[in-house]
Amino acid sequence: MSAFAPPKSKKARGTGASSNGNQKDYFKGIGNIQYKPDAGADEVMVFKHYNATEVINGRTMAEWLRFSVCFWHTFRGVGADPFGFPTIKRPWDDGSDSMENAKRRLRAAFEFFSKLGIKYWTFHDRDVAPEGETLEETNRNLDEITDLALELMEQTGVKLLWNTCNLFANPRYMNGAMTNPDAHVVAYAAAQIKKGLEIGKKMNAENFVFWGGREGYFTILNTDIRSELQNMANILKMVVEYKEKIGFKGQLLIEPKPKEPARHQYDYDAMTVIAFLRTYGLQEHFKINVEPNHTTLAGHPYEHDVVMASVCDMLGSIDSNTGSPDLGWDTDQFPMDVKNCTMVMKTVLEQGGLATGGLNFDAKVRRESTHLNDMFIAHIGAMDSFARGLRSAVKIKEEGVLANMVQQRYASFESGLGAKIAKGVSSLEECEDYVKQNGEPELVSGHQEKYESVLNHYV
Numbered sequence: 001m002s003a004f005a006p007p008k009s010k011k012a013r014g015t016g017a018s019s020n021g022n023q024k025d026y027f028k029g030i031g032n033i034q035y036k037p038d039a040g041a042d043e044v045m046v047f048k049h050y051n052a053t054e055v056i057n058g059r060t061m062a063e064w065l066r067f068s069v070c071f072w073h074t075f076r077g078v079g080a081d082p083f084g085f086p087t088i089k090r091p092w093d094d095g096s097d098s099m100e101n102a103k104r105r106l107r108a109a110f111e112f113f114s115k116l117g118i119k120y121w122t123f124h125d126r127d128v129a130p131e132g133e134t135l136e137e138t139n140r141n142l143d144e145i146t147d148l149a150l151e152l153m154e155q156t157g158v159k160l161l162w163n164t165c166n167l168f169a170n171p172r173y174m175n176g177a178m179t180n181p182d183a184h185v186v187a188y189a190a191a192q193i194k195k196g197l198e199i200g201k202k203m204n205a206e207n208f209v210f211w212g213g214r215e216g217y218f219t220i221l222n223t224d225i226r227s228e229l230q231n232m233a234n235i236l237k238m239v240v241e242y243k244e245k246i247g248f249k250g251q252l253l254i255e256p257k258p259k260e261p262a263r264h265q266y267d268y269d270a271m272t273v274i275a276f277l278r279t280y281g282l283q284e285h286f287k288i289n290v291e292p293n294h295t296t297l298a299g300h301p302y303e304h305d306v307v308m309a310s311v312c313d314m315l316g317s318i319d320s321n322t323g324s325p326d327l328g329w330d331t332d333q334f335p336m337d338v339k340n341c342t343m344v345m346k347t348v349l350e351q352g353g354l355a356t357g358g359l360n361f362d363a364k365v366r367r368e369s370t371h372l373n374d375m376f377i378a379h380i381g382a383m384d385s386f387a388r389g390l391r392s393a394v395k396i397k398e399e400g401v402l403a404n405m406v407q408q409r410y411a412s413f414e415s416g417l418g419a420k421i422a423k424g425v426s427s428l429e430e431c432e433d434y435v436k437q438n439g440e441p442e443l444v445s446g447h448q449e450k451y452e453s454v455l456n457h458y459v
């Protein structure tokens with residue numbers, strides 16, 4: 001997760017350009033995206049595989065996939081990178097940090113959601129509303145913008161999958177937010193989170209996410225790691241307390257990432273986060289929001305954190321994107337690899353769905369993709385990829401070939417000593433006696449290539 005969040009400026013209190021203030025057609029010439037399974041290769045403004053109302057494995061595709069558009073990349077991204085100036089200029093955006101401009105972005109976004117047929121969206125607080133000179137002014141801006149968002153949600157039927165707080169862009173957070181060595185900064189982060197939870201309740205958010213982009217270190221020499229972890233845990237305990245106090249029903253989520261912008265982030269990967277939550281007694285209140293691009297940055301396979309979180313009953317939601325494996329940073333590309341999507345959906349099926357979570361496209365068009373159509377094409381392609389992944393995963397489940405192969409591989413734990421080990425009722429002495437009686441175990445092939453070939457049959 002990252003966000004476009006310009007520093008606060010006096011322009012935030014201005015009105016900006018007033019053109020197109022209530023315009024309804026920001027995407028002229030683009031209608032609602034239709035399902036057309038017989039479309040040709042070059043017909044990219046239609047769904048070829050995603051059929052929202054089609055029932056598959058007992059639910060509609062829309063219910064299984066729960067797609068969401070992220071506001072920050074799609075409506076605040078400008079195509080800038082460390083080596084180049086912005087390349088993307090949207091017709092509704094005058095480039096100002098004004099409230100009027102913020103409202104136009106929001107109206108354009110909901111038109112996009114509606115034409116794409118997506119029923120969920122996500123945002124950071126500072127993406128949707130400009131930051132003011134004081135916390136009070138900032139909160140008033142956020143109240144005004146979210147009032148409009150609620151109206152647009154009511155008009156379109158689009159729901160809020162989750163909201164979150166940008167605790168990394170403002171210079172005050174250069175040394176961290178919840179883990180900052182200055183208690184004043186930690187208090188500011190806590191106040192910002194308090195407002196975020198209130199906004200989540202106001203908008204009936206189904207989840208609330210924490211991503212600690214600057215919760216980590218650049219050098220251990222100036223870092224009291226124990227203190228920082230304890231302070232972060234204490235703030236999260238305050239979150240749980242306040243969430244219950246105000247009656248916010250959304251699921252709390254933590255999103256792992258190993259590095260960038262920090263050299264090392266405390267939420268390195270799914271298992272690191274789970275260990276942190278269990279260490280500080282927070283495991284009953286939080287689940288994991290997995291971003292596969294972060295997973296690969298941690299040196300794991302694409303689906304690794306999805307699987308590990310699910311195995312630990314901690315998978316809450318997925319920020320569906322991908323990266324370039326040959327690069328060492330977070331590229332936030334749209335997920336177009338059907339095999340990766342299949343592996344993710346296989347896990348989602350096995351755990352019975354994502355409950356209040358979803359597949360949020362935390363992805364941005366490339367800085368070279370400057371046409372309005374590119375916004376649609378990117379999302380359509382990714383939605384089709386996950387629809388294909390869902391179909392493949394359902395077929396894998398229904399035919400049971402892979403499951404039977406795995407079951408046979410672990411068959412030795414179904415009886416005898418293996419069953420006792422699996423149930424936790426054996427002992428080291430009993431294992432030693434078994435080896436003395438049965439000698440050296442045989443080498444048994446893992447058949448990795450066979451498993452991979454079987455998977456290819458379905459993808």
